[in-house]
Amino acid sequence: xxxxxxxxxxxxxxxxxxxxxxxxxxxxxxxxxxxxxxxxxxxxxxxxxxxxxxxxxxxxxxxxxxxxxxxxxxxxxxxxxxxxxxxxxxxxxxxxxxxxxxxxxxxxxxxxxxxxxxxxxxxxxxxxxxxxxxxxxxxxxxxxxxxxxxxxxxxxxxxxxxxxxxxxxxxxxxxxxxxxxxxxxxxxxxxxxxxxxxxxxxxxxxxxxxxxxxxxxxxxxxxxxxxxxxxxxxxxxxxxxxxxxxxxxxxxxxxxxxxxxxxxxxxxxxxxxxxxxxxxxxxxxxxxxx
Numbered sequence: 001x002x003x004x005x006x007x008x009x010x011x012x013x014x015x016x017x018x019x020x021x022x023x024x025x026x027x028x029x030x031x032x033x034x035x036x037x038x039x040x041x042x043x044x045x046x047x048x049x050x051x052x053x054x055x056x057x058x059x060x061x062x063x064x065x066x067x068x069x070x071x072x073x074x075x076x077x078x079x080x081x082x083x084x085x086x087x088x089x090x091x092x093x094x095x096x097x098x099x100x101x102x103x104x105x106x107x108x109x110x111x112x113x114x115x116x117x118x119x120x121x122x123x124x125x126x127x128x129x130x131x132x133x134x135x136x137x138x139x140x141x142x143x144x145x146x147x148x149x150x151x152x153x154x155x156x157x158x159x160x161x162x163x164x165x166x167x168x169x170x171x172x173x174x175x176x177x178x179x180x181x182x183x184x185x186x187x188x189x190x191x192x193x194x195x196x197x198x199x200x201x202x203x204x205x206x207x208x209x210x211x212x213x214x215x216x217x218x219x220x221x222x223x224x225x226x227x228x229x230x231x232x233x234x235x236x237x238x239x240x241x242x243x244x245x246x247x248x249x250x251x252x253x254x255x256x257x258x259x260x261x262x263x264x265x266x267x268x269x270x271x272x273x274x275x276x277x278x279x280x281x282x283x284x285x286x287x288x289x290x
Contacts, residue, residue: 002059005052012045019076021045027095029196030132031162031180035099036090039081040134043103046073074105082106087113094121095135101146102138115146127154129162129180137198144206144227152206153229156199164199208237208248213270219243222269226250228257228290243267257290 015021024041027034049070056063081090082100087110090096097118100106106114122143131139143152159165162180167173176197178190204210209226212219219241226235226248236249244264250257263269263283271279273290
């Protein structure tokens, strides 16, 4: 795998123009606002080198040259695409803001301002989505990460188009569409496309709160980080990990939130329900009240 990755990175380096990658599909099938393809391609070019550095560390090799290249790409992106006065990336779309946060591109100390701009864009659009495949993976997650989970929920719960709920409530789809609003019968697009479906993973990761620990691969240590959003009274998520079934379920009862968690044998977990509230548990079934 590593030789193939290195050949791929060498190819991308040959295709650079002034440190950027001027090609790619970018935020494919956006609803309305388009995000600069050079920006999105170069952002993932940065991620490629971050991954390559992590692989080097895993294999006990020197990661410094890969980290240096990644940082050079990040600096180039910020020089070319970041407006420090308005805290916007590229065209200032929902995707552009969320992708920068997702990949850790903002200069130190600017993350919250970039996130606030993302929130402003979403709220100003009445919580309608305005993105394609890249935004579908990053917008809800970054709203949640930076303290706007209630706003992310408003976006996820929309039933007017464009939205996931529109597919279900108005069109009666039982599978994921390839595009937000077009008629698949007329334009030949697919009704069996998973690539706009990261909202399902967001529900499991953020509402139910089932997450792996990057420092402990293979789910030996599990992070349970549910968000008790106001618009919901009940959430249940499950994931069949390599260690066994992980389950997280919470519901509102008599003014309290009851959280039930199942941790597989041989594992332990951190239950995190706020910045200062964390409980460590072992395998088995556990119940908490908040």
